[in-house]
Amino acid sequence: MWRRVVSLSPLVSVSKSRLRNQSPYGINAWQVFSTQVLNPAKDGVSGAARKPFITFVLGGPGSGKGTQCTRIVQDFGFTHLSVGDLLRNEISSNNENGSMILNTIKEGKIVPSEVTVQLIKKTIEASKNDRILVDGFPRSEENRIAYERVNGAEPDIVLFFDCPEEEMVKRVLNRNQGRIDDNIETVKERLRVFAELNLPVIKHYSEKGKLHKIDGTGSEDEIFERVLPVFAALRKCGMLSWLKDFYLDALGPVCTEFQKFLFQILLMHTSPVLEKMDTRGEGNSNTISEVEASLLGIADGTKGVVDNVKAAGVDIQSGQQQSRIDWLNDGDRNTKNFHANSGEHIMDLELVDKLVTNEQAQDSFITHGILLPSTYTDLVEFFFVWHSSPGFEFEFFFVLIPKEERALMMEEFRPIALRNFLFKIFTKVLATRLNVVDAKIVTKQQYGDKS
Ligand SMILES: Nc1ncnc2c1ncn2[C@@H]1O[C@H](COP(=O)(O)OP(=O)(O)O)[C@@H](O)[C@H]1O
Numbered sequence: 280m281w282r283r284v285v286s287l288s289p290l291v292s293v294s295k296s297r298l299r300n301q302s303p304y305g306i307n308a309w310q311v312f313s314t315q316v317l318n319p320a321k322d323g324v325s326g327a328a329r330k331p332f333i334t335f336v337l338g339g340p341g342s343g344k345g346t347q348c349t350r351i352v353q354d355f356g357f358t359h360l361s362v363g364d365l366l367r368n369e370i371s372s373n374n375e376n377g378s379m380i381l382n383t384i385k386e387g388k389i390v391p392s393e394v395t396v397q398l399i400k401k402t403i404e405a406s407k408n409d410r411i412l413v414d415g416f417p418r419s420e421e422n423r424i425a426y427e428r429v430n431g432a433e434p435d436i437v438l439f440f441d442c443p444e445e446e447m448v449k450r451v452l453n454r455n456q457g458r459i460d461d462n463i464e465t466v467k468e469r470l471r472v473f474a475e476l477n478l479p480v481i482k483h484y485s486e487k488g489k490l491h492k493i494d495g496t497g498s499e500d501e502i503f504e505r506v507l508p509v510f511a512a513l514r515k516c517g518m519l520s521w522l523k524d525f526y527l528d529a530l531g532p533v534c535t536e537f538q539k540f541l542f543q544i545l546l547m548h549t550s551p552v553l554e555k556m557d558t559r560g561e562g563n564s565n566t567i568s569e570v571e572a573s574l575l576g577i578a579d580g581t582k583g584v585v586d587n588v589k590a591a592g593v594d595i596q597s598g599q600q601q602s603r604i605d606w607l608n609d610g611d612r613n614t615k616n617f618h619a620n621s622g623e624h625i626m627d628l629e630l631v632d633k634l635v636t637n638e639q640a641q642d643s644f645i646t647h648g649i650l651l652p653s654t655y656t657d658l659v660e661f662f663f664v665w666h667s668s669p670g671f672e673f674e675f676f677f678v679l680i681p682k683e684e685r686a687l688m689m690e691e692f693r694p695i696a697l698r699n700f701l702f703k704i705f706t707k708v709l710a711t712r713l714n715v716v717d718a719k720i721v722t723k724q725q726y727g728d729k730s
Pocket residue numbers: 338339340341342343344345346347450451453454455495496497498499502
């Protein structure tokens with residue numbers, strides 16, 4: 280019976296509270312995970328150091344900025360910061376600038392930068408979200424320069440909803456939200472101000488390669504279809520979001536060793552073999568090396584594999600060195616050579632399973648006090664009988680390592696796939712078995728590629 284030995288899927292489905300409480304290897308989970316690799320913005324504590332992903336949303340009055348922002352919020356988890364709304368709040372809360380703001384809006388002009396930039400800064404700092412849409416700002420080059428000076432940063436991307444004037448006028452006059460500026464006279468002035476002062480901002484971001492121009496005509500759904508590709512990469516990072524939630528909510532900022540974190544992920548979710556190891560009080564990498572070594576018959580001094588390799592007359596070390604030299608000389612021709620010849624050597628694979636017997640492997644575990652269930656030997660037998668393994672090699676844990684501090688887009692991550700450790704042992708044993716015959720099936724130039 281071929282059971283699934285290792286499943287990493289619990290990692291993605293397990294509830295946070297369960298993870299918070301479990302301590303399978305005598306180490307509190309929150310002590311061993313690193314938060315350094317991810318933006319610790321979510322705690323809202325380190326506001327000054329935070330650098331959320333900022334999207335400016337631009338377009339003329341009535342071009343549909345607010346409408347599309349609502350959709351982006353729903354689909355991609357942004358916080359919507361409408362600068363027009365912030366200003367209107369200032370008016371209704373009778374703040375010192377209230378009457379000045381009211382008059383400016385009524386005339387369709389632009390509120391001074393020092394007011395808007397401070398309002399935006401305060402709101403971003405108060406937000407716990409690390410994805411923010413700034414809607415309807417900057418409205419002029421002066422606005423833009425003031426923002427970048429005060430915040431010390433440009434936006435990450437800029438959306439521009441491009442819509443014909445007559446359509447914008449129609450929409451604004453139908454908006455019906457009781458706004459003092461949604462009348463034909465003010466709209467005309469807003470459109471003039473937009474063309475004169477806002478278009479240069481749009482041109483600036485276009486030249487910087489940050490602008491995403493969206494055709495703002497058609498239905499709301501049609502327009503949103505055009506918006507989606509801009510943020511598609513963020514959606515693909517679903518696993519990343521999950522990881523972020525996991526670290527930031529459940530684990531807290533403690534450990535700094537990223538490798539330790541990866542390793543612990545493997546530890547927590549691999550097979551019962553690891554639990555056996557842990558009962559020996561050694562849930563660490565030494566133990567894994569020991570298991571590998573014992574499987575290979577090296578740690579316990581049996582030297583079976585090494586002897587076999589030597590007996591086959593293969594000088595591994597000098598072979599590897601020579602392969603590097605040849606690779607430098609021959610480049611890609613090595614690969615062509617390998618593929619051209621590999622077919623001839625296929626039959627030699629029959630030799631492979633004679634090198635370490637399953638009994639030998641199991642004995643090694645027992646020698647080291649590890650009660651290995653039939654798991655490992657089952658796998659090996661299955662592999663050699665059916666020429667495939669019972670599924671476990673397809674299971675991996677996908678991790679996105681940020682290449683830069685504020686990584687959010689897919690291209691800003693380096694994806695790696697973590698396999699379970701049994702898989703590693705399995706392939707290592709196979710590689711060792713292959714050592715004996717690889718002089719026959721692999722050209723000497725290919726030695727360097729062996730794992
Ligand atoms: N694609 C569209 N087609 C028709 N009406 C729209 C569309 N998008 C938005 N609207 C409507 O037009 C008005 C202005 O949209 P809004 O999103 O408030 O624009 P903005 O924020 O750019 O001023 C609103 O009443 C809104 O419901």
